[in-house]
Amino acid sequence: MSRLIVVSNRVPIPDKTGTAPAGGLAVALQSALEARGGLWLGWSGQSCAEDRIGPLQMLRDGNIDYALTDLTERDVEEYYQGFANRVLWPICHYRLDLAEYGRREMAGYFRVNRFFASRLLPLIGENDLFWIHDYHLIPLAAELRRQGVKNRIGFFLHIPWPAPDVFLAMPVHEEILSSLTAYDVLGFQTEHDRENFAACLARQGLGNRLDKAHFALGSRTFTARPYPIGIETNEFVTLAQRAAGTTLHKRMLDSLDGKGLIIGVDRLDYSKGITQRIDAFETFLKRNPDSQRKVALLQITPKSRSEVPEYEAMQRAVAEQAGRVNGALGTVDWVPIRYINRSLRRPALAGLYRMAKLALVTPLRDGMNLVAKEFVAAQNEADPGVLLLSRFAGAAHELKDAVLVNPYDVEGTADAIARSLTMPLEERRDRWKSMMNALRANDVFTWCDTFLGDLSRYEQVE
Ligand SMILES: O=P(O)(O)OC[C@H]1O[C@H](O[C@H]2O[C@H](CO)[C@@H](O)[C@H](O)[C@H]2O)[C@H](O)[C@@H](O)[C@@H]1O
């Protein structure tokens, strides 16, 4: 079997401090790589002055060799906070209004991709398979090809690929799009994303579509397919079952004192629709006064990308909004929204998911949303909770028996909350079974095997 080299910006560094990695890419890739073994190269999360960038830090943990590189402060500002998270992220999440394009950041993005290529080159063996992840590293294959690398290189995009009118509004879209054609296999979360990508190629007159999944450009061919990412379904079921009886579980049950738990778990990101969700919860409470004091929303929201101004603004907006609702509707012995900014470890999350009657997963746009899948896997088969899911999350393409909502429709979402909390047991069980079948049929290991199977079978037509 060829050695696998995974490259992603974010790497869950094995430091044993117990800090939970909040973010689906790190969680999913770690599960997949642990099973197969390989080398994982990415950013150490540290920045320093240019003359202090040292050699790669090499660590081994279980089956995985980690190769970590520091970046300069300027790199982090231009590549990560700048072009990746202020241009590509908002555009791919349909937020052209939030995109802050600047040439300096764009140049930094391409420079850091060249730097990642230079760090990789000395490590490459002839038969190694490369699997590059996410929007931070789109130009990496093109950089490696320029250096003569002939290995098979796959790319998986964890976030949505937007419709052509949105994508083509981005300055440098030509370069971003044509960089992707240097890969052999391109993976998207959904069919919808792949079709948006194909439509962008067609609009730009870039390459020919040979059939549904194959494209030709000059002497090269490449494949583009949906590979929806999964979770460790069976392991998550066990985690959730084990959580009952832990101290946290007991404390939580005591504090609920018979109230129904509603849960939301999201990085503090404007794509997650947290303010619209709180509006919907408030509307639900106002329209259903009998439910007041009978339910509590636990919103677990670790801070994310706090140096990016749009995220900083979001942190203030959500905190103010939760405070306002609690102030307006709360009583001396009831707080409607328990809002926390800490990251919880997954065993704790699994237990909370299982205790909840309802999960609110209402992103305005999301590549997949693993929280939706984890919530379903954590349920008690005999008395499962309900998943209320945005139709704009990638997960909605598989979890068709969730209660699907349009998160922009606050009143519609409020009504769906009311319907979900009174859903009969039989309907809850039927919906849960169908969703669980989907999670069993496509877990994170299937995702990994399917992608790598396609990549390892790939032969370039010269
Ligand atoms: O690395 P950060 O800047 O701290 O952000 C965390 C991750 O966020 C995004 O996650 C995406 O991947 C998930 C798994 O495929 C998917 O379910 C979710 O919809 C995506 O938003 C981002 O794409 C990652 O690169 C980040 O590491």
Ligand SMILES: O=c1ccn([C@@H]2O[C@H](COP(=O)(O)OP(=O)(O)O)[C@@H](O)[C@H]2O)c(=O)[nH]1
């Ligand atoms: O306090 C937290 C919040 C989230 N997560 C994990 O972070 C991931 C979030 O992935 P998702 O795809 O839902 O969204 P992303 O943050 O990647 O956009 C899930 O596996 C969560 O279990 C976690 O471990 N602790």
